[in-house]
Amino acid sequence: MGPHFLQLPEEILLLVLSYLDGRALGRLGQVCRKLRYFSCRDAVWRRIARRCLNSGFVRQGTDVASGIPVKERVRVSQNWKNGRCRRDILLKWKRNLMPWLQVDGDVLYFTQAEEIRAHQLHGHRHGLHKRPFAVFLGHQEDVCRFVITDSHIISGGGDGKIALHNLHSTASIQFTAHEQDVNCVDCHGGIIVSGSRDRTARVWSLSSTADKRWLHTIQTEDRVWSVAINPLLSSFVTGTACCHHTSPLRIWDLQSGQLMNCLGTEFRRGAGVLDVCYETPSILLSCGYDTYIRCWDLRTSLRRCVNEWEEPHDSALYCIQSDGNNMIASGSSYYGVIRLWDKRMNRCLQSFSLSSPTSSPVYCLRFNTSHLYAVLATSLHRLDFTVYRNQFTAL
Structure with missing residues (x-):
């Protein structure tokens, strides 16, 4: 390499280097x-x-992990790809539960029966504080699902109630929302959608929940296991138990509550949808009892499945999360199996079994660019992908 190369203007030099691969940049x-x-x-x-x-x-090119050097993120990404991580059990408890989990910055929230507990996260050496710094109460039976907004936790419970917990004061209000268990909730833009075992979904306004009135009631004719609001606030999707001949995935207009479309036509009876999430306003992911992760394109009138990935051991899939680009993580129904999927491949990329010898589903998982957290029936687990070095160590 001649000395004149280093005399190029900085922007030209950076442009030339941007065409090199990681190994060449390392050398x-x-x-x-x-x-x-x-x-x-x-x-x-x-x-x-x-x-x-x-x-x-x-996928849109947005950087959601700004503040972390991109080179370091590429290094850690190689650990995700190759399955290199350290496994820790952060917490254990004696009762068999069906916990739900959310991670918001450096705080981890998860359910313990009728409680939602908030724990402070630390670096990879320390994990999290064993003692919660806040406990949110309001349900008489187990919390089924909850979501976090800027100011509130919205939870649904087995008592048929929805609770609104203030994040900054732990004060809460509760109201009866359904006749049976509130299996799922979502909140976006001040709108709450809840789904229940009583075969209905309801739309609420966060600003008017004090009078306990819903905006719409949707008769789904089937138990609702999962809901998700479109990021554009134009519609929402329900995932049901598929006990009848109608599609378990249906899209509803958020303003009128009217059915807009059904997704798919070849679901077998009992192939209920346990989790749904929007990657973008036009791309939806779903999973459930039929052992498939499915990707749906909502941009056309057909709203068809454009890709699918089958769980190799024929296990139901309880939960999924996407990085918004190339990776999906899924939680299976047996032996706490977590799988990582590269959407550009047909087969599973990596798998991790977290429970042995006792079998437990992965009820919920959440990840950021460095760690994955998962809750099983009696334990909270963490996979730390920052601890192994690779070919970028010398950079």
Whole structure:
């Protein structure tokens, strides 16, 4: 490499380096201090990072993990791809429960029967505080699902109630929402959608819940296991138990409560949908008892399934999460099996079994760019993907 190369303007030098792969950048960074400085810049790693698993870049090109060097995210992404991680059991309890989990920044929330507990997360050496710094109460029976907004936790319970918990004061209000268990809730833009075992879904306004009035009641004719609100606030989807001949995935207009569309036609009886999530306003992911993860494209009138991934051991899938780009993580119904999927491949990329010898479903999982958290019947687990070094160590 001639000396004139280092005399190029900085923007030209960064552009040239952005066309190199990770291995070449690693070697180039060992030539001299100046090249080491340039080879570590975020600008030269972004193109690589967008193709990686769980690097913080979502499909629209948005960076959701700003503040973390892109080169470091690419290094950790290699650990996700190769299944290199450290496994920890953060908490254990004696009763068999069906916990739900959310992670908001450096706080982890999860359910313990009728309670929602908030624990402070720390670095990979310490995990989390064993003692919760806040406990949210309001249900007489187990909490089934909950979601977090900027100011509230909205939870649904086996007592048929919805509870609104203030994040900053732990004060809460509760109201009867359904005649049976509230299996699922979602909240977006001040709108709450709840689904129940009583075969109805209801739409609520967060600002008018004090009078306990719902905006719409949807008769689904089947138990509702999962709901998700479209990010554009135009519609929402319900996932039902599929005990009848209608599709378990249906899209409803959020303003009128009218049925807009049914997704799929070839679901077998009992193939209920246990979890749904929007990647974008037009891309929906679903999973459930039929052992498949399905990706739905809602941009056309057909609203068809454009891809699907089958759980290799024929287990029901209880939960899924996407990185918004190339990776999906799923939780299976037996032996706490978590699988990582690259959407560009047909087969499972990596799998981890968290419970042995006692079998338990993965009731919920959540991940960020460095860690994955999962709750089983009697334990809370963490997979730490930051601890193994690879070919980028020298950068």
